[in-house]
Amino acid sequence: MKEITYSNQKKEIPDSLEELSPKEYYRYLELVLMMNAGEISPFQMRCKLLSCLLGMKHSLLLCRGEIQEELLAQLPALDGFFDITSQDGMTVYDARLKTGRNLLPAYKEWKGPGDMLSGITFGQFIECMGVMAEMERAREQGNEEDIGELISSIGRLLYKKQGPQETGTPPFPVCFHAYIFFLAVWELIYSVPISTNGKDIDFSILFEKSGRGNAGDNTGWVGISYDVAASGVFGDFRQVNDTPFWDVMLYIYKCRFEMLHNNKKQ
Numbered sequence: 001m002k003e004i005t006y007s008n009q010k011k012e013i014p015d016s017l018e019e020l021s022p023k024e025y026y027r028y029l030e031l032v033l034m035m036n037a038g039e040i041s042p043f044q045m046r047c048k049l050l051s052c053l054l055g056m057k058h059s060l061l062l063c064r065g066e067i068q069e070e071l072l073a074q075l076p077a078l079d080g081f082f083d084i085t086s087q088d089g090m091t092v093y094d095a096r097l098k099t100g101r102n103l104l105p106a107y108k109e110w111k112g113p114g115d116m117l118s119g120i121t122f123g124q125f126i127e128c129m130g131v132m133a134e135m136e137r138a139r140e141q142g143n144e145e146d147i148g149e150l151i152s153s154i155g156r157l158l159y160k161k162q163g164p165q166e167t168g169t170p171p172f173p174v175c176f177h178a179y180i181f182f183l184a185v186w187e188l189i190y191s192v193p194i195s196t197n198g199k200d201i202d203f204s205i206l207f208e209k210s211g212r213g214n215a216g217d218n219t220g221w222v223g224i225s226y227d228v229a230a231s232g233v234f235g236d237f238r239q240v241n242d243t244p245f246w247d248v249m250l251y252i253y254k255c256r257f258e259m260l261h262n263n264k265k266q
Helices: 022-036 042-053 065-072 075-081 122-140 144-158 172-191 203-207 220-231 237-241 245-265
Strands: 002-006 009-013 082-087 090-095 194-196 199-201
Touching: 002 065, 022 042, 022 090, 022 172, 042 075, 042 090, 075 082, 122 144, 122 172, 122 220, 122 237, 122 245, 144 172, 172 203, 203 245, 220 237, 220 245
Parallel strands: none
Antiparallel strands: 002 009, 082 090, 194 199
């Protein structure tokens, strides 16, 4: 947290992504989307963000001159929300979004997973990976409309509506968050040890020989699901897909670890 002083008063505001409340984070997502779409400039985005974090009902740019100057001088307090670089003599602000914490566990009637995707099933994970593959193809083809719809698909997979009408699509900022959050957790899984039950587990061994996308099986994640089902540990194919994601991942890790250990003995 950082202390901001203006108009003879002091107030603490978050100075990093993970310090945001869910309400503040949702507004941050809205501002990031507007900035990425070119609807507002990085300067306007930072002004609106600071206004939000200070609990102001209007933009600080509407404040009278003296107070506005005080606040504008403190925009660097928001630098922790951006990767700041220089390109062609201009300062470029890229909003930071990736974290393994779910900063938006729920929004109105929509409920999502916990930190590090806890609470989702292995089947949900497989479906999300399939959507990610489609998104990569759409990006290669420059099909922006498809990308937007695929982001919404991730939102529908990870966020479930609570109440009598349990269908529909979450608001786009929620879907965008779901996409970024899933991507962030996936990158952590294949790049750094993950703390599980008090132990750091290096899931990167699942991707050492065949690339990070298929965890050692050229039939992909669906093929892995069938392999796990064949073991009978979690039941048949449908039951495997209904099993908590992390339970299956730990089992796959155990099998891979034992295989590598046995190969070293031979």
